[in-house]
Amino acid sequence: MATQFFYQNATFLKSAAKLEQLPQDSGWEVAFIGRSNAGKSSALNTITGIKGLARTSATPGRTQMINLFTLDDQRRLVDLPGYGYAKAPRVIKERWEQNTNKYLETRQCLRGLVLIMDIRHPLKEIDQELIAWAVKCEVPLHILLTKADKLKSAPARSTFKKVEEALNVYGNRISLQLFSSNDRTGLEEARERLDGWLSS
Numbered sequence: 001m002a003t004q005f006f007y008q009n010a011t012f013l014k015s016a017a018k019l020e021q022l023p024q025d026s027g028w029e030v031a032f033i034g035r036s037n038a039g040k041s042s043a044l045n046t047i048t049g050i051k052g053l054a055r056t057s058a059t060p061g062r063t064q065m066i067n068l069f070t071l072d073d074q075r076r077l078v079d080l081p082g083y084g085y086a087k088a089p090r091v092i093k094e095r096w097e098q099n100t101n102k103y104l105e106t107r108q109c110l111r112g113l114v115l116i117m118d119i120r121h122p123l124k125e126i127d128q129e130l131i132a133w134a135v136k137c138e139v140p141l142h143i144l145l146t147k148a149d150k151l152k153s154a155p156a157r158s159t160f161k162k163v164e165e166a167l168n169v170y171g172n173r174i175s176l177q178l179f180s181s182n183d184r185t186g187l188e189e190a191r192e193r194l195d196g197w198l199s200s
């Protein structure tokens with residue numbers, strides 16, 4: 001798959017407030033998830049090379065929904081709602097959790113999940129719950145430690161190692177990389193992971 005060109009085909013398809021509004025469960029999907037402000041929208045924009053494809057957290061509304069982008073008629077990228085946003089009302093958080101858990105549990109066409117964590121705040125409790133849930137649902141997981149540009153390379157590598165060690169309990173089912181939307185660190189690595197999922 002010719003990576004860069006392929007991701008630049010991404011086009012907004014729809015926002016789904018409920019799972020029933022998702023497109024037919026066929027083809028291939030790769031979903032993105034992360035705490036609000038971790039850098040998920042920026043990562044999606046960087047990976048596709050389309051500025052403004054995923055709205056950043058400055059634009060509320062769509063961030064509470066499942067947003068879908070088509071790559072071709074069989075393949076989609078899915079932007080799951082940002083979680084752990086302190087100001088969100090409890091009822092919204094609960095709805096988010098239910099929808100997300102059900103999506104991860106039931107979506108047949110889901111080939112992999114990309115978890116975005118700010119390298120300065122990795123493995124928060126809610127991230128760990130999500131990781132455990134993805135493992136339980138047997139969804140392949142790839143983690144982007146993003147905003148890597150915020151750290152010098154030695155502390156970035158040391159955080160990488162710590163997170164890698166913490167994930168050892170799950171065997172080698174979870175992959176991990178450094179990423180930055182600002183300087184495009186790790187862009188090719190991330191696209192290669194997606195290529196693998198979207199073509200298998």
Ligand code: GDP
Nearest residue numbers: 036037038039040041042056057147180181182
């Ligand atoms: P989201 O809520 O997870 O979608 O996060 P956003 O993509 O909206 O990013 C949240 C904030 O972090 C914004 O101010 C971004 O400009 C900033 N940001 C995102 N990615 C990076 C990155 O790789 N490096 C730096 N330095 N800032 C980033």
